[in-house]
Amino acid sequence: MNIHLLRSPELKEETYRNVLHLLQQFRGPMHFLECEEEVLLDNSYDEVRVWDNSNDFEKLHHIQFSRSMKEVSELTIAFPYNEKVKTWKQLFLECKKYRSVKKISEDDIVVLLTDYGNNPNWFGGISPSMKNYFIQTSNWEHFFGTSIDVRFPIAYEVIIWLMRFYMFPTNEAIMANIHKTPIGCIMDFCQDKSQIILKMRTADVCDSCMNKFIERDVPKLYTRQFFDMLDGIRETMTFRGRSKLLQQPSRMEIKGYTKKIFFTDLGGLELRLNPKEKALYLLFLNHSEGINLNELQDYKEELKQLYTRFCNLSNPEVIHNAIKFLVNPFENDINVILSRINRKIKEAVGESLLDLYSIKGERGEKKFIKLDRELVKDLTN
Numbered sequence: 001m002n003i004h005l006l007r008s009p010e011l012k013e014e015t016y017r018n019v020l021h022l023l024q025q026f027r028g029p030m031h032f033l034e035c036e037e038e039v040l041l042d043n044s045y046d047e048v049r050v051w052d053n054s055n056d057f058e059k060l061h062h063i064q065f066s067r068s069m070k071e072v073s074e075l076t077i078a079f080p081y082n083e084k085v086k087t088w089k090q091l092f093l094e095c096k097k098y099r100s101v102k103k104i105s106e107d108d109i110v111v112l113l114t115d116y117g118n119n120p121n122w123f124g125g126i127s128p129s130m131k132n133y134f135i136q137t138s139n140w141e142h143f144f145g146t147s148i149d150v151r152f153p154i155a156y157e158v159i160i161w162l163m164r165f166y167m168f169p170t171n172e173a174i175m176a177n178i179h180k181t182p183i184g185c186i187m188d189f190c191q192d193k194s195q196i197i198l199k200m201r202t203a204d205v206c207d208s209c210m211n212k213f214i215e216r217d218v219p220k221l222y223t224r225q226f227f228d229m230l231d232g233i234r235e236t237m238t239f240r241g242r243s244k245l246l247q248q249p250s251r252m253e254i255k256g257y258t259k260k261i262f263f264t265d266l267g268g269l270e271l272r273l274n275p276k277e278k279a280l281y282l283l284f285l286n287h288s289e290g291i292n293l294n295e296l297q298d299y300k301e302e303l304k305q306l307y308t309r310f311c312n313l314s315n316p317e318v319i320h321n322a323i324k325f326l327v328n329p330f331e332n333d334i335n336v337i338l339s340r341i342n343r344k345i346k347e348a349v350g351e352s353l354l355d356l357y358s359i360k361g362e363r364g365e366k367k368f369i370k371l372d373r374e375l376v377k378d379l380t381n
């Protein structure tokens with residue numbers, strides 16, 4: 001079974017890739033495929049819904065706020081807040097358009113990931129044909145701040161909609177079997193985002209829902225992949241939550257010719273750096289003793305070698321100049337690149353683990369990456 005994961009143009013590429021990569025890690029008969037985005041660039045008419053204040057916004061999402069959750073939130077939405085919305089019909093039309101342009105088999109499933117809100121106000125939906133889906137990817141930060149990595153709930157939503165596809169013959173059957181009172185099952189009605197997190201932590205399926213898999217004779221390999229994914233997400237989320245307390249950082253793996261960097265214990269999350277950032281990060285990773293920025297020129301050759309490997313530039317002069325600019329102590333380039341790298345790390349691992357992976361040091365002193373190098377496995381050497 002092929003599942004085409006579409007990125008609506010407004011959704012951050014980083015988030016899209018992280019969700020895709022998370023889902024692709026679990027082997028089985030379901031294959032998650034990347035979309036070719038040029039097809040999705042549409043400018044169809046969309047409506048704007050105005051939320052005058054946070055009370056209405058949260059009430060309509062039926063959020064039960066706990067104080068701690070609210071305090072955690074750093075990216076609070078400023079009200080009045082204009083949320084761009086589309087109708088379900090519009091969202092499924094985008095799936096259909098992709099299908100026809102790409103000549104996708106009727107048996108395949110298409111899931112649109114979009115920052116748009118929708119009417120009615122759901123976090124995900126299924127088309128009457130049961131072959132097209134959408135998942136809303138926005139607003140998570142408003143409810144959870146940086147305490148939750150958004151790729152987990154998004155990936156989780158994708159999985160549970162696919163499970164429903166296998167468990168029930170029709171849309172109506174899905175609706176009829178939803179648990180109106182949450183019991184920590186995948187069929188709980190997700191009226192609000194905080195409930196999704198609780199469900200993800202239990203990552204469970206109740207007995208009556210489990211029976212649907214048997215009744216409908218869902219092939220074992222599919223069921224196994226579903227449960228691997230649910231368990232995998234739960235473990236990874238839990239790992240991130242506990243890691244600070246237990247002082248247990250994730251291992252890091254470096255793979256492939258272009259030395260892609262992955263956080264092994266964070267669901268294999270990739271740290272996506274551009275060639276220059278990656279060259280600099282790997283330089284610091286290679287030198288656990290640290291490097292004083294004023295002496296960066298001494299590492300010019302190593303940097304150049306790494307940079308050449310990562311970028312497609314064949315012109316040695318362009319490469320030479322880029323590195324020369326980077327190591328020049330009278331330029332600010334190095335500081336700009338360093339803060340970009342550290343910001344990307346923070347986005348990937350969260351505040352609590354940032355300190356271990358970032359490149360830092362006192363002003364004028366050596367800068368270094370704290371991480372115990374025993375945890376770094378370079379599979380490219």
Ligand SMILES: [Zn+2]
Nearest residue numbers: 185187206209
């Ligand atoms: Zn259930």
